[in-house]
Amino acid sequence: MKKFFNSEDLENYRKEVREKASRFSTLITVCQGGCKAFGSEEILERLSSEVRERRLNKKVLVKMAGCHGFCERGPLVLIFPKGIFYGRVTVKDVPEIVEETIVKNRLVDRLLVHSPKDKEKIPLIDQIPFYKRQMRLVLKHNGRINPESLDDYLEVGGYSALAKALNRKPGDIINEVKISGLRGRGGAGFPTGLKWELTARAIGDTKYIICNADEGDPGAFMDRSVLEGNPHSVLEGMIIGGYAIGANEGYIYVRAEYPLAIERLRIAVEKCEATGILGENILGSGFSFSVKIKEGAGAFVCGEETALIASIEGKRGMPRPRPPFPAQSGLWGKPTCINNVETFANIPLIILDGGGEYSKVGAEKSKGTKIFSLTGKVNNTGLVEVPIGTKLRDVIFEIGGGVDKGRTFKAVQTGGPSGGCIPGEYLDLPIDYETLAEVGSIMGSGGMIVLDDKTCMVELTHYFLSFTQNESCGKCTPCRIGTKRCLEILEKITRGEGEEKDLDDLLELAKIIKDTSLCGLGQTAPNPILSTIRYFKDEYETHIKDKKCPAGVCKALIKYYIDEAKCKGCTLCAKNCPVGAIAGEVKKKHMISLDKCIKCGVCLETCKFNAVVVE
């Protein structure tokens, strides 16, 4: 590969790359992130061979891309420059796409997104409601560029922020980041510029910069998608960060469960090393920087910065008390700056457009955009990037398309397993660090789980607590034993053995755990308990006093029976019951034996007449 000795080399090469790209009139991208599990690799291969066989390959460029975010519709095939959006594509659709759309310039209707309201087809990506209400700055190039190609990143302007930054003083860069108002996207929202300044000012010859890519929240995949879709944007932010704080060595701590992210990061690092974007005297600036990738073993707590540092040092990932903060004494006792993947990916934008311009987007105290992974009982699941301060309602109902037909929205859980549940009355609140905290939740790294009326809040809390308890590092007493005891009380309630004093005990314990735990994991672990008791206390009380689960989830508290008025005696339920708990003859009313029933819900799903009732 060509080596760039200065920014001129880089710009000249960029021109070459762009010139090459302009030779193609059409670009087709196929997402190659999580959708690989849905056969997107075969789609890509088939598309390439189809284009080749039809001798279109001089004009049509087919390439892999990262995640587009609209995972509900994946695998996706996008056709540029128009921006035609085909979803849920299978290999079988490929010849048709080429024949119809590429050759004949016609749309394949069945692959298009249709408006939920009037069922009108929406052919272009920019018109799809899921994308229309988003502001994709960080994810801008996700889905368009090949994450394994440095050329692609350069084509869209990559590393021009680095070149620009290296021409300025480190202090200016820090200032720019401070002006931008960027806050850490890992969850706590600490001002990034200030963190950089603290590390830059800390005394020490050797400093480190670490990218926290230990995304551990179940259901969250923002960082993964950025790493898989645009790894260079993170590297660029990191190199600029290293320059600003005076670090010559960086670590990316990424969980081993993200093999694709690791592979693409490796490729990105290798290409940067080969071209001189990483290494000695980067672009002739005199600044040297290298990056090492450290694979984590999948402990949730290693997302906590001191545990992460311990893990890089080869120790068991356990948090230690702060202060000293990593900015003073971090990796191997040296001043260390740790930022999250998404935070770094924002840096090139700030450098290119200036902190002032960047700060025009967002809320008063929190600038820029935030990516959320929207999951749960919502129609359009996927990655959503919106300006901070966007209303919850807009994200869930406009972008997310609301909850399933026939269901009602109950709450939204933000901030991962240690976040809180926000009920419908707060849907018009803006999403920002402070507001979410006020209503008992957190921004976290961007998990957003939509819950509907079929979600039992006690059971949900139990689920989150079992996660945090399992992932507690075991170091401090309140987190190790306290969360276990909370979990046991919750279990007791879901089993129908709850007593009235349990709620008081739970609340008291939750508050003490929050008040006395060593690290963020323990301090936030009780959030699901506190927020659900705050907003859904009646649901707990129904479990405890009436021994009933209103959402029909807690097995010990529900009964399945057959509504005789509705049962047609079709025998379908009896045939499907795995334990033979349903008796009845053809065209006669059926009955469920409560002794035998294991409450698996198969009868409920199979009955075509809504005759199975849960209570």
Place this chain on the structure above:
Amino acid sequence: MINLTIDGRDIEVTPGTTILHAAKALGIEIPTLCYDYRLSKAGACRICVVEIEGAKTLAASCATPVSDGMNVKTMSDRVISARKIILELLWSDHPNDCLTCEKAGNCGLQTLMYQYGVKTSRYQGETMTKVPEIIEGGAIYRDTDKCILCGKCVRICDEIQCQYILDFSQRGFKTMVSTAFNNPLKESGCVFCGHCVSVCPTGALIERASIRKARAWETKKVNSVCTYCGVGCSIEVHVNDNEIVRVTADVQSPPNYGSLCVKGRFGFDFYKHPDRLRSPLIRDNIDKPFRKASWDEALLLIAEKLKQIKDKYGPDAFGFLSSSRGTNEENYLAQKFARAVMGTNNMDNCARVCHAPSVTGLRAALGSGAATNSLDDIEGAEVILVCGSNTTEAHPIAGLKVKKAVRFNGARLIVIDPREIELVSMAKVWLRLKPGTNVALINGLLHVIIKEGLEDKEFIAQRTENFEMLRQVVEYYTPERVEEITGVPDGKIIEAARLYASTKKGMILYGLGVTEHKSGSYGVMSLANLALITGNIGRPNAGINPLRGQNNVQGSCDMGALPDVYTCYQRVDNQEANKKFSDDWGRDLPSKPGLKEPQMYRAADAGKLKAMYIIGYDPATTNANSNFVSQALKKLEFLVVQDIFMTETANLANVILPAGCFFEKEGTFTNAERRIRKLKQVLPLPEGTKNDWEIMCLIAKAMGYQMDYNHPSDIMDEIARLTPEFKGVSYDRLEGDGLVWPVWDKEHPGTPILHKDIFTRGKGLFNDLAYTPSEELPDEEYPLILTTGRILYHYNNASMTLRCRDINFISSEGFVEIHPDDALNLKIETGQTVSIISRRGEVQVKAMVTERSLPGTVFMPFHYPDVLTNRLTGPGEDTLALTPEYKVCAVRIEKIDDKESLRGAKRRGNL
């Protein structure tokens, strides 16, 4: 300075102080469970939380530094209720077992439950009792059910002991402290230092030996000194009802500051072993069996026999061997007995067979035969050169200091050793020389230093002499030539020389791998050359420091238990000294230096020496060529042995006198850093035994010489009167951590660093030395080199350590280390019994195939009575001090099948 308010009271403290310490300064005690000032701050138990005004959450006071204007409440309602709930949580996962728990009365959790009035826990749930009990069977009893995961054991193992055996495993509620793969401690690399036990706040880790022996409040603590090596650790012996319950160490007291090795902590129960000698034993000649005798009869017999022999053959027909395990006072009396009562200078002690070359070599170079610096100095050294010392096994606490210097203070380590000892793993340079080539190697280092101009020219000019001769001699020792002799690659020699010469904090530590050679004294002088040429002497964190083998090697020599000197090396042939002692003791003392120990055996074998008195020493096991020693001892007309157990040597005696062990007497020991420390009586003397000093006084009296002392302190007063370096020493001044001699007067604080401004002999002397090979080198018939040494778990002839249950559990069998190349040639596998044969004898032992030893070299420890290694050793002797060359002799190995091995062993009397 930082100003803050705690519980409404203002205080000013230095930045970085924790809230816990600031509160303590105000007399406010905050409870802790996981905190230990020596360890990194864990902030794990959360019992020490306090409320800081304006802070979102409570803060762990042990880990939170103060800041200006902080307003702290340590006992607010919020704090108290948090602490109570934390106690409830801990209790909810803890067996309600205080009635039978060893720790009751001294348990951190129990104490806090009491203080906070927490009777029980409202949380009833799963407990960690699901973990199957860990069956260890060894010295440390682990009960993970009682573990509160404070992590002190993990941290002390890592941060103080540098051993890294324990860590947390699992996650969440299932988190536990375990070894790698949860192996039993014995299979985990644990060295059983027991420091984890000493910091455990609950009953999760306890000393096996203490189980059901006594509750905390029933024991009394007696300060004493460990006797298992020359480090001389301070110990606290916990006693109840005349039984030792456990041994711990005071974290404030040098040189060990709370650390102990397996022998110090767990090697105490020998004192109550049924094998203890409880009555004098007598026989007319050594072919007859022993019979019990009264003390009166035995003492009278000895007095008569010794008088007879003195009258018949003259005073020099008698030889006295005292022990480096004995106290200073006993050694002093021994030489007084030999000189004043018997009228001979045939006085020696077992330092002869270990560190006599140190005395000879260091006296020749520097004027004083002692370590120049303190053990504490190790930790601050920048470069440490360890030569011929398996420090972490033979002197574990000194070894620990080396590890800490490297791990925590960035010291660079040079190891000179043919074996791959533990310290090699952390060495910057390892010079793996062929056994017996020390002088050549060190000459090589000197050559490089001079050639590259790295010597300290100013120091050489002002404080040394004979440099020019040294320069000429070492000129020959180019790295290439030295590589040929020693087998050490020339590049490594250059690297080590540059490294050692690069600092003014370069410390030399050495052991028997230097002294126990034909050129032992020369090896010591060579090391002194190295220290002198770089000016690394007379300064803190530098110097040349022999690590003494037995606990009182330093003291027994200081006390004049040597053939040529009185106390502190005052020569017997110096008229003034001779007169001083003659006047004080009221007898004309002989002025001709006496026989050294090996000369005594030769004299006995030749029929010239007729009687010997041996105290606490087993030369028939531990002396080189022990078959010859036994043969010589058998030829004596009269042999008195004084010991606590029957030994190979005692078995050759006419009279055996049962003595008290170190738990049963008072006196002083002097450790390797010249620290004189007081031994306090822990247990009463067992019935039928007497203290060594009392026995000597009684015999002297029976022979018509008055030695009247009421207490060992009287003996020390006499030593102080006759010894300038001890002038300021007295028992009242030795309370606490003792004194480091020289102590020139009653106000003098002691002298941790020798040769600061002037060497004892005036100028430091460069001894120009050429390399001479070992006495017995391998040949066709005996193709392998045998080298011998200590292992961690045993002490000397193991008469004590093998009788300690927990040590025996770990190591009870001898072995020979064979390199895989040799093993392959001989078709030997680990565990097979092989015969090791030298020109002097043969032993059978189990093989251990390992790369620790060089090809062509085998290693054997010498501790085990069923593998008498010293039947093989000899014939070399240090040219000057006559110390046997234990480290090099030629052997061959014969493979034998098991049946034959058993027959052979029986035939040779080994079984």
